[in-house]
Amino acid sequence: MPVLASDIENVIRTNLPVTHLEVVDESSGCGENYRVLIVSEAFEGKSTLARHRLINELLKAEISQIHAFTQKTLTPKQWAAEKP
Template sequence: MPVQIQTLEQAIRAAFPVSHLEIEDQSSGCGESYSVLLVSVAFEGKTTLAKHRLINELLKNEIAQMHAFSQKTFTPAQYEAYLAKAT
């Protein structure tokens, strides 16, 4: 059964205080490849690896059903710096 964006969003919002969340189905709607960008104060003081492990553990059942999963995780300050670099 394909993974739905709503399933991912509900799980993330239930587990983390979300400042910003983008979930993109990169598989043309078949639910096998997702990209997630998550901004949360819960990531303060954590390394990128630690942040990714938190997401991977939270979504382990969903990720097991996917072909590909990518993530970008930021604190609010890191996200502001990321946006500033993009412009």
């Protein structure tokens, strides 16, 4: 059974205070390749590696069922600085 974008979104929203979240299936709908952008205050004071480890742990079951997973994790301040 393929992993759905809604599955990934539900796990993240249930476990983190999320300011902004994008979950994109880059595999034309087959659920094998996902890209996520997560903006959360939970990332404050954490290195990029610590942020990614946190997300990887939360999504361990989902990631084990897909081919590729790319994540970008930002604090609300970083997100505000990146927006045009």
